[in-house]
Amino acid sequence: MHQKLFTCCVLLVLSGCAMQREGYLYSPAGPGRGTLVFSDALENKGDVQASLSDGEHCHGRYATVPGREVTWDDQNVNQIYSEDTQAGMAILECASGHVLRCDFSRAKAGTGMGQCVDTHGNKQTLYF
Amino acid sequence: MAIEKRALLGVLAAWLCAGCMGQQTARLYDMKTGQVSTLSVDGWVDSGGKMRGTLPSGAACQGSFSALSAKDAQAITKTEVLFTENADSSVGVMQCGADVVLRCTMARRPGSGFSYGLCTDQRGAEYSMMF
Numbered sequence: 158m159h160q161k162l163f164t165c166c167v168l169l170v171l172s173g174c175a176m177q178r179e180g181y182l183y184s185p186a187g188p189g190r191g192t193l194v195f196s197d198a199l200e201n202k203g204d205v206q207a208s209l210s211d212g213e214h215c216h217g218r219y220a221t222v223p224g225r226e227v228t229w230d231d232q233n234v235n236q237i238y239s240e241d242t243q244a245g246m247a248i249l250e251c252a253s254g255h256v257l258r259c260d261f262s263r264a265k266a267g268t269g270m271g272q273c274v275d276t277h278g279n280k281q282t283l284y285f
Numbered sequence: 286m287a288i289e290k291r292a293l294l295g296v297l298a299a300w301l302c303a304g305c306m307g308q309q310t311a312r313l314y315d316m317k318t319g320q321v322s323t324l325s326v327d328g329w330v331d332s333g334g335k336m337r338g339t340l341p342s343g344a345a346c347q348g349s350f351s352a353l354s355a356k357d358a359q360a361i362t363k364t365e366v367l368f369t370e371n372a373d374s375s376v377g378v379m380q381c382g383a384d385v386v387l388r389c390t391m392a393r394r395p396g397s398g399f400s401y402g403l404c405t406d407q408r409g410a411e412y413s414m415m416f
Contacts, residue, residue: 201394201400202400220400220401220415220416221394221400222367222368222371222372222373222392222393222394222400223369223371223394224369224371225369225370225371235395237371237395240371244367244368244372244392245400245401246367246401246413246415248314248413250319253319254318254319254320256315256319256413258314258316258413260367261366262366271366272366276315276316276317276318276319
């Protein structure tokens with residue numbers, strides 16, 4: 158009994174470690190909005206999934222680098238202590254031949270915004 | 286003799302591991318057709334190295350990359366967000382098949398592997414890279 162409870166607790170803690178971040182995709186061309194979910198708002202890279210406003214599903218990866226605002230380490234020269242902002246890119250594969258790329262900037266807490274363009278040339282704004 | 290064999294195996298394993306650690310693979314997306322291929326980068330821990338792979342069209346690519354300042358990377362690419370002064374930037378040039386020259390700008394966090402990149406060929410075709 159105790160073992161089962163312990164296992165449940167461990168699983169709960171592990172699942173809680175990944176902090177998903179949901180965002181929205183807005184198209185200037187039409188009404189409605191799509192959703193985009195980062196697997197973890199704090200990890201430097203990971204999985205990302207999207208559901209476009211027309212119902213199309215996409216999945217892919219994102220990666221980040223230190224943004225324009227960082228805090229430098231006092232002890233070590235040229236060492237970043239904390240990345241107060243990050244720049245990043247996400248590439249998602251949707252239906253056959255349809256790829257969506259989002260360039261974004263985000264804050265330490267995981268909130269941010271960006272611009273997306275797809276293989277049809279459609280542009281969307283991303284808020285998360 | 287057994288010790289010599291073991292030492293030889295150890296050296297071989299270390300050499301293989303070093304090779305693996307120094308290579309990174311990226312997915313290359315044609316931003317017009319959505320086709321995908323892969324590129325690999327050797328020696329990403331250094332300020333320069335070799336690149337090879339294929340275009341989504343199937344043409345084999347080979348070339349090299351070297352590090353440059355973020356300011357220069359920003360000047361080369363159209364987007365302002367992706368390459369910041371606090372990230373390391375590199376530019377790679379590859380010959381693909383007989384008639385395509387691909388120029389790639391890649392970003393990575395300092396002391397780490399590449400994160401992503403953007404490429405264009407001499408005809409203006411755009412590609413996105415995700416490592």
